[in-house]
Amino acid sequence: MVTSNHHKKYRKHRRYRAPRKRGPRYICPVCEKPINVVSTAIIHKETSKKAHFDCIIKELKKSYQLKPNEGICYLGGGGFGIIETSKGDRNKGFVIKKRIQYETR
Numbered sequence: 001m002v003t004s005n006h007h008k009k010y011r012k013h014r015r016y017r018a019p020r021k022r023g024p025r026y027i028c029p030v031c032e033k034p035i036n037v038v039s040t041a042i043i044h045k046e047t048s049k050k051a052h053f054d055c056i057i058k059e060l061k062k063s064y065q066l067k068p069n070e071g072i073c074y075l076g077g078g079g080f081g082i083i084e085t086s087k088g089d090r091n092k093g094f095v096i097k098k099r100i101q102y103e104t105r
């Protein structure tokens with residue numbers, strides 16, 4: 001039996017492969033800029049693509065026509081809430097007026 005170990009030395013050089021671009025780049029469908037931090041991205045409802053968290057907030061604000069004392073906060077689990085900040089009572093902070101289930105998981 002002849003060992004063929006020495007053949008390994010003469011292996012042809014592997015063709016140089018261009019390094020792959022890392023992962024798919026997500027482009028925000030709202031502002032059309034790349035999303036750098038994907039973990040905070042929210043799935044955009046209309047396009048079902050990942051979008052910036054801030055862009056989703058902006059869209060929600062537009063579509064719900066918030067009053068000056070209202071805002072939107074993230075409640076977790078793909079849900080947002082329309083919050084109303086109370087003027088006088090500082091300890092109270094805000095109340096959640098409406099829940100918006102945005103992402104379905």
Ligand SMILES: [Zn+2]
Binds near residue numbers: 052055
């Ligand atoms: Zn965006």
